[in-house]
Amino acid sequence: MTFASLERPSSVRILVAEDDPITQRLLQSTLARLGWDVITAPDGLEAWRLLETLEGKDAPELVLLDWMMPGLDGIEICRKLRTTRGFELMYIILLTSRSGKEDLAMGLAAGANDYITKPFHPAELESRVRVGQRVVKLQTSLAARIKELEAALSEVKQLQGLLPICSYCKKVRNEANYWQQVEAYITSTSDVQLTHSVCPSCMERVMREIEEVPR
Amino acid sequence: MTKSASVSASPEVLDEKALLVTVGGDRGLARELAQIFLQELDSRMPEMASAVLARDKTRLQFAAHVLRGSAASLSATRVTNTAAELETMARAGEMATADATFARLKGELGSLSARLTMLIRDL
Numbered sequence: 609m610t611f612a613s614l615e616r617p618s619s620v621r622i623l624v625a626e627d628d629p630i631t632q633r634l635l636q637s638t639l640a641r642l643g644w645d646v647i648t649a650p651d652g653l654e655a656w657r658l659l660e661t662l663e664g665k666d667a668p669e670l671v672l673l674d675w676m677m678p679g680l681d682g683i684e685i686c687r688k689l690r691t692t693r694g695f696e697l698m699y700i701i702l703l704t705s706r707s708g709k710e711d712l713a714m715g716l717a718a719g720a721n722d723y724i725t726k727p728f729h730p731a732e733l734e735s736r737v738r739v740g741q742r743v744v745k746l747q748t749s750l751a752a753r754i755k756e757l758e759a760a761l762s763e764v765k766q767l768q769g770l771l772p773i774c775s776y777c778k779k780v781r782n783e784a785n786y787w788q789q790v791e792a793y794i795t796s797t798s799d800v801q802l803t804h805s806v807c808p809s810c811m812e813r814v815m816r817e818i819e820e821v822p823r
Numbered sequence: 824m825t826k827s828a829s830v831s832a833s834p835e836v837l838d839e840k841a842l843l844v845t846v847g848g849d850r851g852l853a854r855e856l857a858q859i860f861l862q863e864l865d866s867r868m869p870e871m872a873s874a875v876l877a878r879d880k881t882r883l884q885f886a887a888h889v890l891r892g893s894a895a896s897l898s899a900t901r902v903t904n905t906a907a908e909l910e911t912m913a914r915a916g917e918m919a920t921a922d923a924t925f926a927r928l929k930g931e932l933g934s935l936s937a938r939l940t941m942l943i944r945d946l
Binding site: 634 | 847860
């Protein structure tokens with residue numbers, strides 16, 4: 609059973625850069641069968657061109673890069689992605705027939721998030737791409753949340769610092785050096801809305817004054 | 824797959840069971856991959872022969888690397904191993920036995936091509 613039956617792999621678009629036509633076709637077919645949207649590049653230069661030109665919903669969110677390709681290899685693309693504005697968070701999986709620990713370390717140091725050795729097993733490919741999909745989803749969700757918070761923060765008016773207030777009439781002096789009623793000042797400098805009421809001590813005082821009024 | 828095809832196949836030349844696992848049981852895809860491999864050989868072999876003759880290590884390394892990847896994806900173990908030998912030789916710059924290794928590779932590719940042709944017919 610594949611994980612696809614448990615969770616539909618929604619809209620993640622994957623770029624596969626692989627110069628070996630057999631492996632490229634195999635990757636394309638396996639990923640498409642699992643429901644992912646796949647675009648392919650036969651070498652590193654074409655992969656980079658696609659990354660630079662595809663925008664919006666056409667842009668890939670995850671790339672599978674063969675290590676050894678003519679023109680521009682997978683390691684070089686990793687490094688370029690990590691130093692190019694807008695691509696810093698791209699999820700990168702390196703594909704290679706190299707399986708040494710040094711190779712693994714070199715690939716990750718170049719900026720890859722993960723690593724698959726060839727020939728790959730379809731279940732391993734699916735699992736690793738699904739991890740990438742989760743990370744991409746989390747990053748997208750966090751970025752949207754941060755954007756919302758930044759927008760909310762820009763709308764918040766916050767009162768802070770020293771505020772001169774008249775000891776007798778209780779007016780406050782605003783930034784324009786104008787003496788203003790406390791009520792007007794608060795409503796103009798914050799998102800607070802005042803509702804009118806009478807506190808218990810004032811209520812007692814007012815009631816006493818009313819009773820003392822000659823009838 | 825016919826019985827004769829299974830019996831005559833050497834597992835080292837082509838592991839059909841492993842290939843079917845790789846393609847997720849999709850026999851059509853397995854046939855398509857075999858066809859692509861045979862088509863690619865037409866251009867790959869002259870390129871490799873030329874690189875061996877010219878003792879061009881970079882070209883040989885690349886050509887052997889791609890052949891190794893293709894053969895490994897098909898679970899063609901014998902060709903994978905010999906292509907890997909050539910790739911390692913080229914990377915290390917040790918070309919003394921490149922001719923003999925390439926000749927061996929050609930023989931193994933002949934067996935693999937015959938096996939893939941049967942596979943295309945039988946799947």
